[in-house]
Amino acid sequence: xxxxxxxxxxxxxxxxxxxxxxxxxxxxxxxxxxxxxxxxxxxxxxxxxxxxxxxxxxxxxxxxxxxxxxxxxxxxxxxxxxxxxxxxxxxxxxxxxxxxxxxxxxxxxxxxxxxxxxxxxxxxxxxxxxxxxxxxxxxxxxxxxxxxxxxxxxxxxxxxxxxxxxxxxxxxxxxxxxxxxxxxxxxxxxxxxxxxxxxxxxxxxxxxxxxxxxxxxxxxxxxxxxxxxxxxxxxxxxxxxxxxxxxxxxxxxxxxxxxxxxxxxxx
Numbered sequence: 001x002x003x004x005x006x007x008x009x010x011x012x013x014x015x016x017x018x019x020x021x022x023x024x025x026x027x028x029x030x031x032x033x034x035x036x037x038x039x040x041x042x043x044x045x046x047x048x049x050x051x052x053x054x055x056x057x058x059x060x061x062x063x064x065x066x067x068x069x070x071x072x073x074x075x076x077x078x079x080x081x082x083x084x085x086x087x088x089x090x091x092x093x094x095x096x097x098x099x100x101x102x103x104x105x106x107x108x109x110x111x112x113x114x115x116x117x118x119x120x121x122x123x124x125x126x127x128x129x130x131x132x133x134x135x136x137x138x139x140x141x142x143x144x145x146x147x148x149x150x151x152x153x154x155x156x157x158x159x160x161x162x163x164x165x166x167x168x169x170x171x172x173x174x175x176x177x178x179x180x181x182x183x184x185x186x187x188x189x190x191x192x193x194x195x196x197x198x199x200x201x202x203x204x205x206x207x208x209x210x211x212x213x214x215x216x217x218x219x220x221x222x223x224x225x226x227x228x229x230x231x232x233x234x235x236x237x238x239x240x241x242x243x244x245x246x247x248x249x250x251x252x253x254x255x256x257x258x259x260x261x262x263x264x265x266x267x
């Protein structure tokens with residue numbers, strides 16, 4: 001699966017299972033052997049970053065996930081390992097074909113993000129990645145979707161208040177996607193006009209980041225501005241092409257996204 005935004009909330013089937021439960025210990029989450037041994041959390045984080053940079057190599061990203069968790073296990077004050085682990089888990093969910101494995105990884109991402117919040121409740125990154133993980137879990141474990149929506153928006157609001165620039169204006173970008181794809185009141189927080197405003201804010205903060213322009217394009221299409229959406233997708237593709245030329249490992253997937261979206265607009 002290749003998607004410009006790491007959160008695709010499927011609001012088709014609803015259930016009443018809680019989105020958040022008591023997470024297992026970090027030692028349990030980090031039980032998978034890491035590919036490099038070190039007693040030093042900083043070295044583990046460095047090794048993890050090197051492997052994360054090798055995406056779309058799925059094996060390397062899986063190794064990065066293990067290393068990030070080992071860093072969090074080694075240093076009980078570390079949050080960067082937890083953040084890295086959630087990010088890699090979110091990426092792996094999007095590149096896993098087996099539904100059962102996607103669901104397991106999404107649940108594990110939520111659990112890891114919960115620990116991030118416990119270690120540093122004031123950090124915007126923890127709120128942000130919890131929202132992302134809960135959104136993935138809502139899609140893969142449908143019974144959690146109802147409660148998940150109730151938790152995503154407040155978590156993103158906190159992230160926006162604390163650090164709207166985090167992850168290239170990620171809090172505004174993901175909020176836009178949630179508002180665009182969630183059902184409207186009374187079933188959920190969906191609001192395509194509010195989603196458009198959030199997408200505009202993401203682009204205003206980080207105009208050169210392709211996923212922000214993708215979010216804007218989707219918002220324009222949802223608000224019946226097909227011409228504007230087409231222009232935005234073309235711009236997003238151009239930005240992604242520049243990043244591909246600069247060896248951004250995510251850029252080829254963004255280009256595919258743009259082509260697919262433009263083809264749909266022509267239908």
